Amino acid sequence: MSILTKKFNDGNEIPIVGYGIGTANSRQECSAQIVSALNTGYRYIDTAEMYKNCPSVKDALAEWGGKREDVFILTKWGLADLSGNNDPRETLLKLLEQMGLDYVDLYLIHTPLVINGRTQSECWKMMEDLKKEGLALSIGVSNYREEDFLAFETTWEIPPAVNQLEYHPYNAHPANMIRMKTICDKHEILIMAYGSLAPLTRATGPPLENVIEGMAKETGMTTGQVLLKWSEQYSGGISVTTSTKVQRQKEQLEAFTIWPPLSDDQVDRIAQVGKERYFRHFGKSIWDKAAP
Numbered sequence: 001m002s003i004l005t006k007k008f009n010d011g012n013e014i015p016i017v018g019y020g021i022g023t024a025n026s027r028q029e030c031s032a033q034i035v036s037a038l039n040t041g042y043r044y045i046d047t048a049e050m051y052k053n054c055p056s057v058k059d060a061l062a063e064w065g066g067k068r069e070d071v072f073i074l075t076k077w078g079l080a081d082l083s084g085n086n087d088p089r090e091t092l093l094k095l096l097e098q099m100g101l102d103y104v105d106l107y108l109i110h111t112p113l114v115i116n117g118r119t120q121s122e123c124w125k126m127m128e129d130l131k132k133e134g135l136a137l138s139i140g141v142s143n144y145r146e147e148d149f150l151a152f153e154t155t156w157e158i159p160p161a162v163n164q165l166e167y168h169p170y171n172a173h174p175a176n177m178i179r180m181k182t183i184c185d186k187h188e189i190l191i192m193a194y195g196s197l198a199p200l201t202r203a204t205g206p207p208l209e210n211v212i213e214g215m216a217k218e219t220g221m222t223t224g225q226v227l228l229k230w231s232e233q234y235s236g237g238i239s240v241t242t243s244t245k246v247q248r249q250k251e252q253l254e255a256f257t258i259w260p261p262l263s264d265d266q267v268d269r270i271a272q273v274g275k276e277r278y279f280r281h282f283g284k285s286i287w288d289k290a291a292p
């Protein structure tokens with residue numbers, strides 16, 4: 001079973017679906033879940049300093065026994081309360097040691113808040129140096145709005161490869177998200193969609209509930225698979241999801257390895273109905289301050 005990949009603006013590639021050790025696994029020892037994900041067929045593991053569980057990656061890779069270079073490993077700089085190291089290099093060195101790695105495939109600034117006392121341009125220069133050093137093969141950002149990109153767009157030497165952010169039918173439609181997508185498209189910055197199951201988990205009920213259930217019957221997929229595929233197709237990017245359950249890990253992966261894409265009409269129907277509701281779970285303090 002092979003997983004399709006998408007190409008970054010620096011030429012490197014990423015599997016189109018990743019297994020995250022945040023949210024459900026956050027602050028938990030989770031090597032068994034990572035081993036299970038790798039055995040299920042995932043080849044991209046999404047980690048972060050904030051999740052405080054990077055040592056589980058080292059244990060999981062040792063137990064799994066496959067080659068490190070066959071797994072795409074992403075990590076992120078920064079702690080929510082800003083108590084962490086204010087230097088992305090020192091943080092990366094710490095996380096590499098915890099994970100037993102020489103390099104990560106992708107290193108992100110977790111949110112524009114963690115730059116804490118430095119300018120976006122200063123922080124990004126430090127990120128560029130990590131790529132040049134080979135400690136991070138690619139570099140990117142997470143939870144960035146249009147205005148965050150504008151703050152360093154004129155000074156970057158290497159544009160971010162990705163913007164990882166909450167992305168689902170209930171938050172993709174506001175103007176600030178459209179502007180974020182426009183600036184990402186301009187620089188070929190790939191969207192990495194997380195929280196895509198919101199209509200099934202954190203924002204249940206109408207108006208999408210019946211539509212998603214109907215589309216699951218129509219396609220033969222599960223409702224979760226429909227939502228994961230929608231985010232990947234509508235954003236043109238990739239999907240980051242998670243589950244503590246082996247059966248759901250398999251189901252989520254199979255959305256991208258077995259099932260064909262949703263039709264344009266199906267994608268559009270979900271997008272149109274999604275516009276009837278607004279919901280955001282992550283990064284409210286940043287996005288509530290975004291220009292509308």
Ligand SMILES: NC(=O)c1ccc[n+]([C@@H]2O[C@H](COP(=O)([O-])OP(=O)(O)OC[C@H]3O[C@@H](n4cnc5c(N)ncnc54)[C@H](OP(=O)(O)O)[C@@H]3O)[C@@H](O)[C@H]2O)c1
Pocket residue numbers: 019020021022023024025046047110142143164165194195196197198200201223224240241242243244245248282
């Ligand atoms: N950059 C950032 O700021 C940021 C923020 C958040 C997340 N992330 C990354 O994205 C990953 C995924 O985040 P997420 O938790 O928001 O992803 P999600 O894919 O929207 O939700 C996953 C959660 O939904 C539950 N779930 C899965 N299928 C379900 C279904 N059919 N019905 C009901 N519940 C279902 C799972 O619970 P079970 O365990 O019970 O299956 C799991 O807790 C994280 O692990 C992290 O790596 C990044």
